[in-house]
Amino acid sequence: MRAVSFSGQNQCLTDRAKPEPRPGQAVIRVTVAGICNTDVELAKGYMGFSGVPGHEFVGVVEAAPDAPQWIGRRVAADINWGCGVCPVCLATDARHCPNRTTLGIAGWDGAFAQWLVAPVANLHAVPDSVPDREAVFAEPLAAALEVSQQIHLTAKTRIAVLGDGKLGILIACALRHVCPGIVLIGKHARKLDVAARQGVSARLLADQEERRERFDVVVEATGREDGLARAMDLVRPEGTIVAKTTVAGTAPLSLARLVVDEISLVGSRCGDIALALHYLEQRLVDVTPLIEAEYDLEDFLEAFARASRPGTGKILVRIGS
Structure with a gap:
């Protein structure tokens, strides 16, 4: 599959193996991803990131061996994945698990790729009335x-x-x-x-x-x-x-x-994806005026250069359909 790779302060498009789901995971075909200021900071060395970035996305579930009811559904996802067994996960909030991975930010390849894997427990169905170019705003x-x-x-x-x-x-x-x-x-x-x-x-x-x-x-x-x-x-x-x-x-x-x-x-960091999708479904916030431009994945480097300019609006990356 085609994917973006960050290594230190270098960015490139590359070919990678399509991910396979482990127990409890789903394979998602990414349709649209958004470039966030955090992605720009990752490219400057924030978090010492190396891998596939991207944490704002919407996509379609293609495989979910343990949860076939999700197949074919459009989804967004919580981007933090806790270990599920530590005292923090069991007593409070997996978002603050000391062993967590974070989609496209820490230890978990992200959404600037044709496919990604995510825990089924992290998935949220996107309402039919919310288009992809709006649903991609669920995480921010x-x-x-x-x-x-x-x-x-x-x-x-x-x-x-x-x-x-x-x-x-x-x-x-x-x-x-x-x-x-x-x-x-x-x-x-x-x-x-x-x-x-x-x-x-x-x-x-x-x-x-x-x-x-x-x-x-x-x-x-x-x-x-x-x-x-x-x-x-x-x-x-x-x-x-x-x-x-x-x-x-x-x-x-x-x-x-x-x-x-x-x-x-x-x-203050991440929030409730379900609440955000509710706001989008009920038209409580209009996110479309924030969109400045849309690019194909193959033009990611051009898109990222534009997104890195101060004052730029939201840059979306079209990855699939």
Whole structure:
């Protein structure tokens, strides 16, 4: 099969053996995959990744020896695979299993390939009304919604999302159903308008700096090393910062200010794929304005170069049909 391979900071298209399912696994023919900023960071050395990247995908189950009822169904999947036997898996959440693998990120070949394998337990059926080019957003939308599952939000919570990239826009558009007064803060009027057209109050960073307004909750989604420091300037004392950025570099942060102002810092990663698919099915978030371009798998290197440019919208890779 054709697949993308990352090795260190080198990327190439290669031929690999089609994967075979082990007990409890399914073989999925990938139809569409999305290039994420995390993929860009992997190419810079984040996680020391080597293998097939890609964790945003939709595909069709071709084989599932232990669960034939899945064959022919369109699916997305939870991207974390726990060992299932450690205390973390048994008592809390396999997403934080110390021995976990993560699709296209750590120890598990990902979706920039014609086929992949995934645990049947991780599969989620994609509703018939959700097209592939929208269903591919299930994983990033789940990550956006995870904020609402981690901290208590009400309609009166003063919340801001810092960063008008793809994830920041998704977070603001998703959380507006919980916090109607949510504010998206960024540097690009064109991108802020994507969220504004979905009912989000959007604000240029320069205008926000003049207001000197402080928020109860700030979701940091800048994708920049200095994002947390900027979020500190927006949160009120005893407020909460939710950190979404993952970068290969080191993020500076004033711990003294964190302590003195008694600010809570919450890391936020993956979310509930089923919840994201529900939002897509009910048309609670329109993800299509985020799509900038679509490429075939054979043109992946061109697609990845475009996705690596700052400010680029979502780049999709068409892999099958």
